[in-house]
Amino acid sequence: MEFSNIITTWxxxxxxxxxxxxxxxxxxxxxxxxxxxxxxxKQGLPYYEKFVTAYPNVKALAVAHxxxxxxxxxxxxxxxxxxxLHHTAKFIHTELDGKFPDTFKDLLKLKGVGEYTAAAIAxxxxxxxxxxxxxxxxxxxSRRFGIDTPINTTEGIKQFKQxxxxxxxxxxxxxxxxxxxxxxxxxxxxxxPDCMFCPFQSDCVAFQNGQVDALPVKLKKMKRRKxxxxxxxxxxxxxxxxxxxxxxxxIWQKLFQFPLVESQSSLDQIELKDLSKIIDVIDEIxxxxxxVKPYKHVLSHQDxxxxxxxxxxxxxxxxxxxxxxxxxxxxxxxxxxxxxxxDKFMKEHFLDS
Numbered sequence: 001m002e003f004s005n006i007i008t009t010w011x012x013x014x015x016x017x018x019x020x021x022x023x024x025x026x027x028x029x030x031x032x033x034x035x036x037x038x039x040x041x042k043q044g045l046p047y048y049e050k051f052v053t054a055y056p057n058v059k060a061l062a063v064a065h066x067x068x069x070x071x072x073x074x075x076x077x078x079x080x081x082x083x084x085l086h087h088t089a090k091f092i093h094t095e096l097d098g099k100f101p102d103t104f105k106d107l108l109k110l111k112g113v114g115e116y117t118a119a120a121i122a123x124x125x126x127x128x129x130x131x132x133x134x135x136x137x138x139x140x141x142s143r144r145f146g147i148d149t150p151i152n153t154t155e156g157i158k159q160f161k162q163x164x165x166x167x168x169x170x171x172x173x174x175x176x177x178x179x180x181x182x183x184x185x186x187x188x189x190x191x192x193p194d195c196m197f198c199p200f201q202s203d204c205v206a207f208q209n210g211q212v213d214a215l216p217v218k219l220k221k222m223k224r225r226k227x228x229x230x231x232x233x234x235x236x237x238x239x240x241x242x243x244x245x246x247x248x249x250x251i252w253q254k255l256f257q258f259p260l261v262e263s264q265s266s267l268d269q270i271e272l273k274d275l276s277k278i279i280d281v282i283d284e285i286x287x288x289x290x291x292v293k294p295y296k297h298v299l300s301h302q303d304x305x306x307x308x309x310x311x312x313x314x315x316x317x318x319x320x321x322x323x324x325x326x327x328x329x330x331x332x333x334x335x336x337x338x339x340x341x342x343d344k345f346m347k348e349h350f351l352d353s
Contacts (some may be wrong), residue, residue: 003144004169004176006199011179014186016041019048021178026100026125027058033117034085038078041185047076058100061086062093070254070337077340079251084112104130123177129170132177133160136184141167142216143188146205150217225302228265230272231258231342232309233290242325243336251299256336258308259325266294272309287311290349297341306341308349 015021018041020032031051035044050072055061061069066086073082088110092100101107103126107118115133122128131137138151141163149156169176187194195207206212234242243256261267261276269287287309294305328336330350338346 001169003167004172004179007140007183008169008172008175008179010187010199011175011182015178015182016186018045019052020124024125026102026121028052029121029124030100030113030117031085033120034081034112035076037081037117039076044076047073055089058089058092059098061089066254067337071335074255074337074343075340077251079253079255081112083254087111088113100125102126104128120177123173127174129168129173131161131164131168131173132181133164134181136181136188137164138216139190140180140184140188143193143206143212144200144204146209146211146215148211148215148217150219152218156217222301227302227304228263228267228294229304229306229341230261230263230267230276230309231306231345232261232272232276232287232311233258234311234313236313236327238329240327240329241333243328243333244325252339254337256338257342266305266307286313291345295341295345297339304341306345308345 018032020029023029032044032048035048035051039047051061054072055064064086066083069086070079070082073079076082091111092098100121101110102122104118104122107113107121108115110118113121119130119132122130123132138160141147141160142151145163147156147159147163149159151157151160187198191213193212195201195204195212198204198207201207206215242259244259246252246255246257259276261272263271263275267275269289272287288311290308290310294307297304297306333346
């Protein structure tokens with residue numbers, strides 16, 4: 001209990017005032033946890049406030065149109081979270097009569113809810129004695145106890161779960177879980193932790209052995225992939241453009257985009273025309289690149305380089321196959337959820353002009 005007592009004492013003096021910490025509403029706690037997956041609090045907080053305002057309860061989120069949910073999520077990334085969020089809200093509303101599962105075991109059955117999220121909701125909303133293990137917890141436990149087993153291995157996951165249970169305070173689960181995560185986020189940070197003022201300094205194995213920067217250990221990820229996107233803005237005399245909904249099962253699934261040609265490297269007009277079916281009846285001289293430098297978008301395992309091309313053409317009067325596209329005006333494009341890459345481009349070149 002010594003570990004828990006030390007870290008909860010620190011927490012009471014140093015915790016941030018965050019809205020999801022002042023409620024036991026499982027819906028709001030679940031919402032915050034989904035938003036904060038892969039996202040820092042500073043970035044996630046405005047989205048949490050927007051969602052709570054737009055959808056104050058699970059029913060309001062359930063009956064919303066998916067496109068509206070994706071639009072509100074725009075810019076936060078990892079859009080599968082938003083799709084799972086909406087799917088789970090509909091499931092709870094229709095299949096569970098609007099009642100959130102109230103145990104760790106049942107929470108795990110929800111789409112998009114893993115062990116960490118289930119433990120967080122169960123302990124924060126219902127006081128269930130189940131410890132959380134996230135990136136912050138891995139870091140704190142690894143350094144404090146000198147655990148060098150890689151955290152992204154089966155053995156490491158098992159070992160850290162066991163240690164989390166051992167130091168857990170079952171009599172005060174919610175505060176213990178909040179405390180260890182907050183300590184990792186604010187104090188025992190990945191880089192430049194404030195070890196000289198750490199309450200665990202005398203007992204911290206990593207500090208005593210000069211291993212703070214080496215722990216936790218994580219096996220190297222796969223080699224990063226480079227992708228080259230060529231977005232073609234096909235515009236007619238009525239100032240309408242073509243967009244289509246992305247149906248591939250990836251992070252941008254169901255978001256809208258301009259006609260896209262993916263290539264192995266950057267292209268010029270002739271090369272783009274040779275690869276593109278949508279402009280096969282157009283002279284390449286009509287294609288004009290809008291951006292000077294490619295837009296770079298960094299994801300966890302890949303880097304995307306995007307160029308945007310303007311093609312002014314009355315496509316509605318040609319033989320171009322546009323069945324998979326819809327025609328919208330530039331002004332109405334803001335109503336559609338698009339990848340942050342396209343949103344940034346539009347704001348820089350069109351929407352703010």
